[in-house]
Amino acid sequence: MEKDEELDIKAGAAADSDLEDDELIQDWSEAARLTVRASTLPKSGEKDYEPDGTNTQELLLYRARKAMFETLSHSVRGTVVKNQVKAYYDPDVHMAVIFQPKGNFLQTMGKMHKDGTVWLEFQEFLYLAERGTVTPFYKMQGIDWRYHELPLSIEEMYRLFQSQQEMDNFFVFAHLKRLGFAVMSSRSQTDSFFRADCRPRKLSFFENHCPFPHWRRSLHNMFFYNPWSFWIIRYTSTPQIYRNLNQLIPFYKAPKTVKDIENERMVSKEKPSYCVNLNVWKPKGDFKKKNPGLPDYQIVIYNKNDPQKHFPTYADLKTVFKSLDYKFDFLSNSDNWKWDEHTYHDGKLRCETLAKSKQKGPSMDNTKEKQRKMMPKKQHKFRSPRALQKSRLKNGYRSFLLAVVDDGLISFVKISEADFGSEDVWYTPYSSNYAHRNQ
Template sequence: MTDEQLESKTSKGKQNRNRNIDNDNENDNDNEDDKFQTEQVYDVEDEIQDWKFLNKSTIPKRGTKEFEPDGTNYQISALEQSQQTMFQAINNVRGHHTTKKLIGIWMIDEHDQYCFIPQIRGNYFKDLGKAINIGKFQGMKLNSLETIYLAERGSLIVYLGNQEYSDWLYNSAEVEENEDGDKNVSFDVESNLIALDLEYLYSLLTIPLANYQVYAYLKRLGYIIQEYKVQDDVMDKTLLSSSPTKDPKKLESLVRFTLWPREWGIMAYPFFHSLHFKTKHYFKYTDVFKNLKLNFKPIESNPNESNINITFNVWKPSPSFSKKTPPPPDFQLCVVDSSKNTDFLKLPQIQRLFFQLSPPPSQQQQQKQNLFKKTKPSTKMESKRDIRARRYAERQAKLDKQLQLKNEYYRLRDDCFKNGGQSVIIAIVNNGIMNFISLSSGQFDSLQNVKTRLNEIYPKKIHSIIYNE
């Protein structure tokens, strides 16, 4: 055999070996794919919704849904079994413990309608209701908003009171005395009174439905809400003191009197033209703005057009909140139903809302509130906002002291110009869809809240928005 024949045989042998290795690899890959496919096909979570998991205490994991039946007996039997289990889970009796059952009786008086809670149970009344005494009974009084909110979330069962129940409330003390101090005398509410459904409770609302929707939405988020009480002197405040307007005929005659010298050719310029007075040249914008005088003359407003009031006082969740002596509200909110009127609030209406705002807490009150706040080390993960604030503080700490003071100065000053001192939240509701808008008045004239701190940083500087050279 020649060398060429030997080389051709060896090359063919190598090719055959490579082909065998490739075939073996392909067979192995096919086997692995088959195993992977069988695992996917027979995955229990991906087949159907198994309602048997409802009978367990843990929440089941959800798999991919079946988009269409395949017609197999296996799938049909599994669906029937799961459907039967679903009906069994739905037919189970759902209830609560009798010791945690909260019952309220809707009372109708001559002057008021409210829900009376004879036995207080649960932690709902830290910020809800008012204490009330009826006869010898001490309970809690809920308004229509609070009643519907607790009933809607399934925490309260409301019954309609009648004359028999009212007589029992006011005369129960005499009955107990006649029976030698027997304190087991009680009124069977469930058998003698009628339970009210949500449809009837919604009809009890004495305020617009949009107000309740905003109230329930904020309560579910954890905020503390109380209704705003309109003060009697609000109408007086909306009438801003101003000088009486002059007669237009007298004003017209006065203008004509000042213009007659020019009409007769006595003066080349009008009577009050600047050329008749000493002129001044300005070389800096600061001097220009200093000589510009703002007109602080009060503006008249018609209270008849401002038929709008603040609806709710809102506080952030706080364990130390007291409904008897509440602190100044964190937010004050006005509900506007745009489904009835799409026009935005007019200027007199916005002014009326700002007149109704509660005064901001003083520095002493803020210090007292900070003393009562207990700071506990939080075990929660940092949010993105906290991370950005921490990184910003770290960057500021690395800067020079003068730069830190300068950044603090502009941050405090510009924040007053942008956000102002006080703000009112407008909740716009359109057929259940809620949007919240914050309206605030910018403090361009006086920076009362941060003026002391600004003077500490730059004592001899005018704190204004103009450019100081």
């Protein structure tokens, strides 16, 4: 009884402490007793931030760590059989199947079949197994594997990776899933910005090997921009000088309209060194994996420690830019732009498919429409032409995220497609309309 009273005094003193929760640590030495008595874990006093010149802190840390490991080693572990979700790995298709699917993970992962089973990609299967959401098993051939189940450990699942690239994809996939994003493989993309008849065309021989636009610019400069031209042409203003200088430097003109993007969509004859690996959506409550819409981000993965890989070259970046299919930021900036009216799902406009789904459940949709009408409309602030130009130069047009994997550490680099050659970056006086607005 004296030990129990002393324990209650310590627990009450910790609960009355003025320290924040993140400044308090758990006392694992009394965890086993408190779990039996159905009480809360006690909290100790302040942390020691600076060494005091003795071994007292190391001794206290050793005892606390030893008590924590002993408590975890003697605790009962397991899962409730009723809530257990079994997933069976099929080596023939390198996927996992769930015969009795249940859980919130089905909203963003897995592919439902007509027979009621759910098939998981290997990266989804391993991610759910690490979280403890599913129990992994191996689907053995030649026997009735449902009655002779072979459980898989996490170490054995890591041996099932087929390549280093697949392992890198899983690391980035799991990292983004833990942050709360909805992540899918680029192979399972159902929505597209391009029409069904707007298929990628292959590059011709001249487009692959002959930079004809650069030759044309060089010939133009040879005849019209030589030292003698400065004796013939008379310049009366600074913008004239800058415009002529702009003609001397060859540059790549980025696509700025929908038609330009469709014309730029092409694929090389050779297999590209880099391609889009993952599609990422921002977390939202109405996300549907059957009709998710265009992704918010597209990710290309690069392993820094792989000797067979190199940092993307200019040709690799151009190939990636021409294969992007996501919500382009420079199109979203316009006020009248709606992505549902410019996105195709199975060859049809997404707004039409959404209208059909609304007819099935009008009650839920009416409440959502009422809530949208009650919400205040966003007021778009007027931005000067100079501010818009700075935004275009800073953010660019098309962009993607390059995930650099370095010994397990993941860094994200945003690579944008800017167009400095088309922008007049020299000073130009403001127009009269803009000056009249500011008055």
